[in-house]
Amino acid sequence: MIKIKYENVVKQFPGSDHLAVDNLNMEVHEGEICILVGPSGCGKTTSMKMTNRIFEHTSGHIYIDGVDNRDINPIELRLGIGYVIQEIGLFPHMTIADNVATVLVEKKWPKNKIHQRVEEMLNLVGLDPEIYSKRRPSGLSGGQRQRVGVARALASDPPVMLMDEPFGAVDPITRARLQNEFLRLQEQMKKTIIFVTHDIDEAIKMGDRIAVMRYGQLVQYATPDDLLSMPANDFVSSLVGGNRSIKRLNLIKVEDIDLYRPPEVAEGDSKTKVVEAVAGDKLGVALVVDDRGKLVGTVTNTDLKRKGEYVKDIYAPAHDLVGPKSTLRDTLSIMLGYGEGYALAVDQEGKPRGAVSVDDIFSAVKDNE
Ligand SMILES: Nc1ncnc2c1ncn2[C@@H]1O[C@H](COP(=O)(O)OP(=O)(O)OP(=O)(O)O)[C@@H](O)[C@H]1O
Ligand SMILES: [Mg+2]
Numbered sequence: 001m002i003k004i005k006y007e008n009v010v011k012q013f014p015g016s017d018h019l020a021v022d023n024l025n026m027e028v029h030e031g032e033i034c035i036l037v038g039p040s041g042c043g044k045t046t047s048m049k050m051t052n053r054i055f056e057h058t059s060g061h062i063y064i065d066g067v068d069n070r071d072i073n074p075i076e077l078r079l080g081i082g083y084v085i086q087e088i089g090l091f092p093h094m095t096i097a098d099n100v101a102t103v104l105v106e107k108k109w110p111k112n113k114i115h116q117r118v119e120e121m122l123n124l125v126g127l128d129p130e131i132y133s134k135r136r137p138s139g140l141s142g143g144q145r146q147r148v149g150v151a152r153a154l155a156s157d158p159p160v161m162l163m164d165e166p167f168g169a170v171d172p173i174t175r176a177r178l179q180n181e182f183l184r185l186q187e188q189m190k191k192t193i194i195f196v197t198h199d200i201d202e203a204i205k206m207g208d209r210i211a212v213m214r215y216g217q218l219v220q221y222a223t224p225d226d227l228l229s230m231p232a233n234d235f236v237s238s239l240v241g242g243n244r245s246i247k248r249l250n251l252i253k254v255e256d257i258d259l260y261r262p263p264e265v266a267e268g269d270s271k272t273k274v275v276e277a278v279a280g281d282k283l284g285v286a287l288v289v290d291d292r293g294k295l296v297g298t299v300t301n302t303d304l305k306r307k308g309e310y311v312k313d314i315y316a317p318a319h320d321l322v323g324p325k326s327t328l329r330d331t332l333s334i335m336l337g338y339g340e341g342y343a344l345a346v347d348q349e350g351k352p353r354g355a356v357s358v359d360d361i362f363s364a365v366k367d368n369e
Contacts, residue, residue, distance in 0.1 A: 002066075003160065003192040004028040004051065009060035011046050011216075020046045022216035024060070028209075031190040035203040037239070038213035044196045045086060047213075048162045051194065052081045064160070079107060082153035086164040086196070088145050090137040096122070096148055097133040103156045121151040126181065143170040146178065154189075161193045167202070179206060180325035184348070200239055204228070204250040205327050212236050224251055245365050249329035254322050254345050257364050259354025264289050267296065267312040274299050274311050283342055287352045288315045294350040295321065321346050324353070328361050 004027070011021040021043040028034045036044040049055040051062060053074045062069045069077060082103075090099045097118050104114045122129040125147040137145055146167055153161055167178045179202065186193070197203050203210050204224040212219045212227070212235075220232035228244050228251070231237040240247060263277040264287045277286040278299055288297040288311055297315035306314040320334045322345045335343045335358065342357040 001030040002027045003030040003064065004194070005061075005063040005066075006047070007061045007063070009047075009050065009062060010058045011043070011050060011055065012058045019216045021050070021057070024216075024218055026211055026218055026221055028192060028194060030192050032208035033186065033193045033195055033206055035207035035210045036194060036196045036213060037198060037200060037203045037210060038219075040198070042213040043216040044213060045164055048083075048164055048194060048196065051162060052078050052083060054078075079103060079156070080158055080160070082156070082158040082161040082191075084149045084153045084161070084163040084166040086168070088149040088169070090145060090148055090152075092137050095134050095136060096127070096140070097129070099137065099148055100152045100155055102152060107156060117155060121155050122148075124154070124185070125151045127151070143174040143178065146170060150178075150182070159191060161191050163193060163195045165196050165198070168197075175202075176326065176330045180323050182206075183325045200241065201247070201250050201329065204247060205329075212239060246329070248365055249332060249361065250327045252328045252364050253324065254326050254328070254331060254353075254356060255324035257328075257356070257360055259345060259356060259360070261352070261354040262287050264352065265299070265311050266291070267310070267315070269311045271304070271309055271311065271314065274314075275304060278304060283355060283357070285342075285355070287344070288312075288318075289352065295344065295346050295352040298344070318344065321350075322356065324348065328356070328364055331356050332358075332361055 006024045006026045009021055009024040010019055012019050024047060036047060038044060046055060050057045051069070053069060100118045100121050101114050104117060118133070119129040122132060127144060127147055132140070137148070140148065146169060150166055167175045170178065183206065195206060207224055209221060209223055210227050211221045214235055220227060220236050227236065228240060228247055231240055262281050262283055262285050265274045265277055267288060267290055274286050278284055278301060284300055286299045287295055288299060290296050295318050297317045299311060299315045303314045303316050308314045320338050320343065322331045322334060322343050324347060331343045342355040344355055345353040347353050
């Protein structure tokens with residue numbers, strides 16, 4: 001199903017001698033993430049803003065569910081499309097709760113329903129409403145503000161979302177976490193999303209399809225796999241970069257590969273039990289789980305030298321874990337930072353899923369070629 005269709009779309013700003021968008025033809029499939037990627041000024045934001053008529057296109061047509069967007073009342077149109085703007089754009093004088101509620105207020109939702117929905121949205125993006133609802137944007141970190149921007153766009157549950165560099169202003173680790181959380185949400189939401197980035201790694205990780213733009217033109221529109229294996233021209237090749245095997249690591253997620261499972265021990269187990277477990281494991285590690293089955297740490301030979309009768313006295317706390325949506329590229333950087341030949345993976349609840357080793361990464365890339 002085609003959700004959004006661009007047909008010969010042109011945008012020339014008044015007084016400008018060039019086309020900001022030059023004959024864009026593109027179809028966005030329902031329930032997919034379409035990534036717009038390309039150098040600064042190539043027309044990504046302009047293409048988005050024409051979709052919900054913040055900008056009017058000079059010529060051509062944009063269809064949403066087969067209806068020309070010029071035939072839709074612009075206010076109605078905007079209320080039906082979630083929009084995360086570049087630079088987040090929260091209202092500085094309003095609380096976080098009021099920021100998230102903006103579209104709901106415009107839609108005239110009853111007060112109690114708004115309150116409930118705002119709490120639900122803040123929880124969804126991992127911000128405790130108790131702590132954050134009453135704060136102003138200035139009291140939040142960059143990554144937290146980006147979460148608020150995403151919560152606001154999702155609040156009225158629009159079927160279409162436009163997201164302009166939604167994770168642009170954060171460090172790589174927070175960014176990877178936001179990406180993973182968003183992909184997990186999208187698995188349930190199945191929204192049609194146009195997502196702008198200028199980070200090719202993010203594009204490959206997040207996109208069902210990638211639109212590469214340059215000078216207002218669509219240069220290539222393909223799946224991440226096809227973009228890597230069949231770049232349309234030198235420009236796309238250079239954008240994708242030299243080492244395609246490394247890029248391909250962005251394409252494979254932890255949930256896509258079979259994982260080796262080291263032995264598990266409980267915090268209350270005796271040291272003797274864990275000595276056996278570690279000795280018998282090929283990676284020389286035992287995973288420590290708490291009474292709810294969550295991974296809390298590991299024991300290796302180094303930890304066994306510590307004094308203590310029980311596992312809980314000697315284990316090393318778990319850190320730098322990867323999740324189902326982490327890419328093998330994220331996993332590899334964690335391994336390198338960690339100085340181990342493997343990284344530990346947990347599921348959504350924090351329960352151990354297994355270990356990803358360097359060998360697993362090599363063979364996953366090989367299988368994919
Ligand atoms: N309101 C405007 N008035 C006039 N020209 C504009 C306006 N907005 C954008 N442009 C021009 O249109 C072209 C495309 O801009 P656009 O903002 O779409 O780029 P972009 O791909 O989003 O870039 P970036 O990655 O820097 O956000 C640029 O040449 C820009 O200068
Ligand atoms: Mg832009």
